[in-house]
Amino acid sequence: MKYPKWLQNWVDFNEVPCTVCITEEERAGQQIVLVEAKWEQPSQEVQHIQIDMVVNDPRINCVWKPHLSPEKNMVIGDYVFRSPAIIFEKLDKRFALIPDIDFLDTQRGTPHIMDFVQSDRMLTYGLGHYEKTKHVYHTRIDQPIKVEEDQLLFRFYLIEWEEEEEGKRNVQPVVDFIWEKFGEKRMRQKDGEFDRLQELEVFVKHTYDWAFKRWEKIVWQEFTINQTKVGGCVFIVRATQSPGLGQEENWRERKSLWNQAWFSSLRSAYGYRIWGEKWHNQEMIQKAEKAKNFALAAPQTDGLFPSVYWADENGSFVHGVWGHSDRKPESHDHYGHLLDMSWTCLWMLKWYSDIEKDPKLLIYTKRYVERLLTLQNPDGSFPAWVHEETGSISPYLIDSPETSMHVWLLTNLYRISREDKYLRAAKKGMTFVVEQVLPEGRWEDFELYWSCARQWDGKRYGEKDPRSGIYNQCSFSIYWTAEALKELYKVTNEQRYLQVGENVLAELSLYQAIWNPKYLDIPMLGGFGVMTSDDEWNDARQSLFALTYLDYYELTGKRAYQLRGIWAMRASFYLMYCPENPHVMKQYEQTFPHFGEQDYGFEMENAHHGENDQFQPGEFTIFDWGNGSASASLAEILR
Template sequence: MDYDAPARKAWLGMSKTDIWVQLGYEKISGMVLPKGKVQLGFYVTAYEDDSPVVNPWAKVSRFLWETWGRPLFAKGEPLRVPLDRFVEHTYRWAFDTWKKHVWQEFDIDGRRVGAPAFIVNITQSPNYKRPYNQREDLSIWNQAWFSSLRSASGVKRYARRVGDAELEKKADLTKEFALAAPQKDGIFPTVYRAERDEVEIDGRKYRRSKGWETGHWSNSNRVPRELGMNQDYYQPLDCSWTALLMLRWHEELEPDDRLVEYARSYAEALLRYQDEDGFFPAWIHPETLEADRRALAQSTETSMSVLFLLKLAEVTGEEKFKKAALRAMDAVIAGPAAEGEWYDFETFWSSSKYWQNRLGEKIPRNAMHKQNTLSMFWTAEALLHAYHATGNREYLDWGRRTLDELSMTQQTWQPPFIYIPALGGFGVMNFDGEWNDSRQTLFAELFLDYYRETGDAHLFERGIAALKSGFVMMYCPENPQVKKLWEKVYPFFGPEDYGFTMENYGHGGKTSPQGMGMGTFTIYDWGNGAAAEARNRIHDNYGDVYLDRLRRQGFGIDSIEVTIDGNRAVLHDLADSPRDVRVVFDDGTTKTVRLEGKTSVSLNADGS
């Protein structure tokens, strides 16, 4: 479809395309259709009245899922494998077969810390026969994308579930890494980097780390360099996310007052940066600690700080944090959310830099802002928690509207030009070419949470599909279609590489049956480690099967089909893998049942 907003015209057709600017497409000539019948079809949503459409996304997103998504979902797409198989591959890869390059353990100012390296690439495979070459600095991150603390919480959940004390120690070392970041009037850095050098081997140069002896604190390098900013600038988004994860660790995994005090110290500083309209800045000067409001001064990045402050108010009982959070939430609703201005650091300062010199302006051709899915997610989650904190239905309605807008970017069909299972994955933004991005596992549980409030079954199904899609790009026997593509591109891959996972598919905007679009690297905290965390968190909160007694609905999360037959839920194993299954009920109670092909569970509270 092509759309010209100023001319109020739209076209439907087929055309060849090319990459115009980074990850942006344009029509080109040369389209050749084979002999035979070619059909074009489309659907139109029309409204008969003139009143404003409160939620323009609701009907369309439901239609997309029910028409194309649900039939694929009912067949078990995007995969029919017990999810713990992928978790096992992930932790074996990170802590065993690729341990030399992935797992990092060292001291910071006398404190023992540990975490997986930010990024590794195919040249670091134990099966790669030539010298390896580092793609980026050896580093560890606690950032909105790449969060070592988030991944570690998943490691801790899993280690406790299987009784692996050594694995749990690794999770605790990553918690210590987060606490090691030095606070400056409450603000703190979120990235620890080692210096890098070049070495010459057989006449060729290779990038190598100088080691953690050269380590130093900094922040994300996804910043407006055109404005003179650099990776030393503090980023409240990343700080709020990390502090929120600290509070969740304290509440859900293991009480640790250090985490609460660290988060509270940051919150006191954060409140000082809230502007008169309620927004928090995107960047803070590293020396003066003054807010730099030249870019994203009033953006939806604020929603992350809303989430953090609401959680801190809940943990501490201090009303001032809740008050500041709700003022910020109201500002986001009235401003960028209402305008569809889904701006954050990734929208302009990552792979797609298009339009970064025209912030605040819609793109004339389609009368839309450049939009990113991360800020939609943060806002939808913040609105849900604002509703929980206040009981104000307006927050829930806005949250559902935002979630439905986010749903428009979820993959609900299997295109012929996508050579991996596509259902459930998410795109990145409305000016990008990537499919199946790792954010899908970050988003998954929010859809389940909104089901709890609304009873809308298609939201739960979307969440399950999003969770599963996070493992689709993993190199392992359980993904035979994807495994073949990996081996076409990297014939040296073998069992030691099981677990290697690219963060998305079609990163450069092109794919092919020969493996174009498979990628070259794994970011543990935005790939296999992040997906494993989501599986372990959802397992704890929703189980392998979730049964809603009140609404008489049931959902199989771990490749299990659930049908309701009177007062019983019938469980059918789609994976054909006998195992113990954790069942979670809507009142929070749980039970474990043995699933060998088929079994049933009573929906009556007394188990009868």
């Protein structure tokens, strides 16, 4: 087999069990080959078929994989092929293996796998069966593959790009290729229909009719704190709590209201306040006011404050207690998460700027930020957890990209107050992220290790994955960083922030589905994954990301950002139980036969999450991380 000389600088092909054809293409700044594998032997059954390539230069480093495979026999399965690529860098060049999405879309008969293992420097692509394991990785299994004579087995691209700046982590060229080759034609609709986000308002109506009417006695919680009426939507409800079944008090977790980085009551209320004004619905406006009061009711201790209000053992909020999110390391019961506090205060500032200049919001935020400034590390980073009584700092995530959330808040406070100390601290924090996080993609945050996909021997905080040489990473911290850089650009007009922001946004784009895999059986286009050690599709965070892409579109005019943002917003309602989603609706009813019109608006937070290969509606929904969150994003877009 002959292949181009430039390709020999990256990989050497091992002996392959099939016929390989290479087609070369050259574009400005790119060297491209399309690799096709064909079975030219008699028809038979085999266990797997793959092409192995040795990455032949020790100076070549892997910088991105869509999924990690920390143990032997683990692989990257096509259940995580959203915008799939394995990316390498060497000095001033970039190189990537990119599966042919068009082939997968039309001719996938057997699961596809790929991987890169650092120890033997082996890059692999091929066919083979696998199963989910250990929440959530993909492990090879022995299962026969029937291949026919002259069958085209699979196709993938190998591409080289030259960069202007040596040693600069930048996946933008890879993302651009995936977009131009596969994504744009799928996201660009006929006759300008892609701009009609107003049509999504029907899902918003389902959301609020569900939460504030049909399920109101279960979802909406209202009580008094310090003689002030407060309220919010309860943290989590189950499908079996559908009114009239007699299971209304069968809670999955302790009843609570949250203002946390995921489950933000105040952000949701921002949304139904805007919709309430648009629809002239005073009841929604009043509910939003009570949710604002709830956020302000969280008691501050030297500026810091709790993020959760827990009902008592009888399920009553009247005698509830304040506390902190349980998404944290062990033995951290009395540690407050600065990320949660900054996220809540960010929405206080947005409420202040966009809805009403309530001075209580600004006073509360400034009190918190003054304490936050005292916690900034000399290198500009901020710690994650602080003990509420002693002020001691947790050793976990002591200098992480969660810093970007604080930069975002500080920048917005500077925009309102014009106090230079906030901007100085924000710039210092961003310098840390740009210099200490970006170069190695160290996107480690609380969700990565203290959520459902937790630490284990093959996944440890602060340690690189031993089989690939890269850090575990989560899309949430990439999002905060893209937002912080965008906001810094807007207040300083310094082009460097926008340039780096686009590079970060490119890395976030690798988590977006740029196609609808038929083997996943529900709409996926535009939806987002979560991390490189879990396997969700259509995760609720996409409604947040939609705003980020549309903001970058406003700043740059780049059509790709607009389309990505629009489809991320659309994907935010894919999983809602309602007549507008007939296929998903049918699947809900197979799982929950009691579902009917009163349940329109119920929406799970993601799809294909966990060890079940096929789509099955989850048993719970979270208003502040699902339908309520999505409705808030659409309110921002359309206001």
